[in-house]
Amino acid sequence: MKEKKEKGLSIGTRRVIAYITLIVITFFCLFWFYVLFINATRSHAELAKGFTPFPSNKLVKNWVGVIHGTLPLVNGLINSAVVATLSGLLGIYFSTMTAYALHAYDFKGRKAIFTYILMIMMIPSQVTALGFYQLVLNMKLENSFIPLIIPSIAAPVTFYYMKQYMESNLPLSLVEAARIDGSGEFNTYNKVVLPLMKPALAVQMIFAFVGSWNNYFIPALILHEDKKKTLPILIAQLRSADFLKFDMGQVYVMIAFSILPVIVVYIFLSRFIVGGVAAGGVKG
Amino acid sequence: MxxxxxxxxxxxxxxxxxxxxxxxxxxxxxxxxLITTVYNSFFENYRSGLTQIGPNFVGLGNFATLLSNGDLAMYFSNTMIMWVMGFIPQILLSLLLGAWFSDPQLRLKCAGFFKSVIYLPNLIMASAFAMLFFTLFSDTGPINSILISLGIGQFKFMTHVWSVRALVAFMNLLMWFGNTTILLMAGMLGIDTALFEAAQVDGATSTQVFFKITLPLLRPILIYVMITSLVGGLQMFDVPQILTNGSGDPMRSSMTLIMYLNKHLFSKNYGLAGALSVLLFFITGILSLIVFKVTNTKVE
Structure with a gap:
């Protein structure tokens, strides 16, 4: 629709429109985090007086209050990092292996398996949550990270992305060449295929990590011990506590604490993530 | 070896x-x-106070219970309303931004910076983001403080049906449009540049190029984006759950299907949870099929 209006406009005008739109969008993406970090530096009394766009000097005081508070946030951060890293790594390694199995080998039932995985890709994990929860109870894995990590080996979305990527970026002649050089199939996968998949692996690692890091529904069903809880569960607890009785400065510090590590890592990796997607990408 | x-x-x-x-x-x-979930759906199995009822086989009794009261239809429409409110602006914005970022004529400066910024909200933990919005938009929060200082006056965001829904949709939009833009842009960059050059030689405007070349060639990726977003929409849980503290208020107007499921799981009503899961399984299946049919895709 917007494009229609620009019909025949000069490059210069179109560029100006693009920049203005992008700046507005940037504002809407960052404003919330700006307010969050500003408010994390202000005391409860200062916050009660209303919003100002400038930081105060109560950050350390708020932080100390949080550390001595009731929610085990540092513990939660470590738990989240462990679960997200391990499930991300397992997910990309084995789901790429699955994509490779269907890409490079012509075995019986290959087409049927591909269609089947495409179909299960659309089924939300919450639909099987009841059975999953009962399974976890039967395996005595309540309050364990195993049911949050191991199932990510079968990641249909990663599989699909990798399969698409292989179709345009992994010529089978390379696999043939590796065979002629005497490379075993497993070795070929690890030493030839995986390095070629690096941009896609990085992108999917990030998606898988984020998916697990953000995951609230399933961990909330399984983790009940305070020591085992991941960050999203602690945030939910913060919300369900009697919110108005909290020190608001501390509330902002807790939210900032749970998203800051990701923002810091992202500042260093963002170019790589976006570049990786753009360079490799899903080709139409 | x-x-x-x-x-x-x-x-x-x-x-x-x-x-x-x-x-x-x-x-x-x-x-x-999945199989045990379906199995559970045929049994009456819940707690009433301190007594455990069942499990007793009730056939389709749980489904009858679910469908006979209006809650399910209400939660389904809540979920779809909030998904559509987020998805339509998302796909339009992503197509526009994707087209700009991949346009060789436009040569936007700082494109890398903008791409990084729009992808950022996707990495933010949904529950923390919802908690942040709850704090910012609370009656005494900074947004209301700004509204009052602008002379607009206080607006109680959490007590109006459409403001809560709009907040949920807006958060979903913010969290997902960067991801969609990058996927679409990757697809647009994958298109053979010779096609664009040929169109330019023939005197096509950028609008014509977008609708006649880019969009048709993007179809596989658009389908992918739409299907994953739809499935994501049906799974909508974290944001409304945290924003409304699991109540789906006002008047359960922002209660989603998965929040309903979560309620049954936590109250250990396994019969109804199972039946609801089976229904969700079918709804997901049917909606996916519709998307496939409408977009007339050929899954290879």
């Missing part, structure tokens, strides 16, 4: 070997839970 001499046959067995970890994990952690 020793190689067998009979090439074709011995190579292809590796297909099964490489498939095995995925298949075994899937069967244990997804297929068996």
């Amino acid at each position: 020793k190689q067998h001499k009979s090439k074709v046959v011995s190579y292809n067995k590796w297909g099964y070997i490489f498939l095995a970890p995925f298949a075994i994990t899937y069967i244990i952690f997804s297929l068996i839970p």
Whole structure:
């Protein structure tokens, strides 16, 4: 629709429109985090007086209050990092292996398996949550990270992305060449295929990590011990506590604490993530 | 690792070997839970105070219970309303931004910076983001403080049906449009530039190029984006759950299907939770099929 209006406009005008739109969008993406970090530096009394766009000097005081508070946030951060890293790594390694199995080998039932995985890709994990929860109870894995990590080996979305990527970026002649050089199939996968998949692996690692890091529904069903809880569960607890009785400065510090590590890592990796997607990408 | 001499046959067995970890994990952690979930849906099994009722076989009784009261339809429409409110602006914005970022004529400066910024909200933990919005938009929060200082006056965001829904949709939009933009842009960059050059030589405007070349060639990726977003929309949980503290208020107007499921899971009503899961399974299946049919895709 917007494009229609620009019909025949000069490059210069179109560029100006693009920049203005992008700046507005940037504002809407960052404003919330700006307010969050500003408010994390202000005391409860200062916050009660209303919003100002400038930081105060109560950050350390708020932080100390949080550390001595009731929610085990540092513990939660470590738990989240462990679960997200391990499930991300397992997910990309084995789901790429699955994509490779269907890409490079012509075995019986290959087409049927591909269609089947495409179909299960659309089924939300919450639909099987009841059975999953009962399974976890039967395996005595309540309050364990195993049911949050191991199932990510079968990641249909990663599989699909990798399969698409292989179709345009992994010529089978390379696999043939590796065979002629005497490379075993497993070795070929690890030493030839995986390095070629690096941009896609990085992108999917990030998606898988984020998916697990953000995951609230399933961990909330399984983790009940305070020591085992991941960050999203602690945030939910913060919300369900009697919110108005909290020190608001501390509330902002807790939210900032749970998203800051990701923002810091992202500042260093963002170019790589976006570049990786753009360079490799899903080709139409 | 020793190689067998009979090439074709011995190579292809590796297909099964490489498939095995995925298949075994899937069967244990997804297929068996799916089957037991369906099994549960046929049994009356819940707690009433301190007494455990069931499990007793009730056939389709749980489904009848679910469908006979209006809650399910209400939660379904809540979920779809909030998804559509987020998805339509998302796909339009993403197409526009994707077209700009991949336009070789436009040569936007700082494109890398803008792409990084729009992807950022996707990495933010949904529950923390919802908690942040709850704090910012609370009656005494900074947004209301700004509204009052602008002379607009206080607006109680959490007590109006459409403001809560709009907040949920807006958060979903913010969290997902960067991801969609990057996916679409990658697809647009994958299009053979010779096509664009040829169109330019023929005097096509950028609008014509977008609608006649870019969009048709993007169809596979658009389908992918739409399907994943739809499934994501049906799974909508974290944001409304945290924003409304699980109540779906006002008047359960922002209660989603998964929040409803979560309620039954926590109150240990396994019969109704199972029946609801089975219904969700079918709704997901039907909606996916509709998307496939409408977009007339050919899944290879």
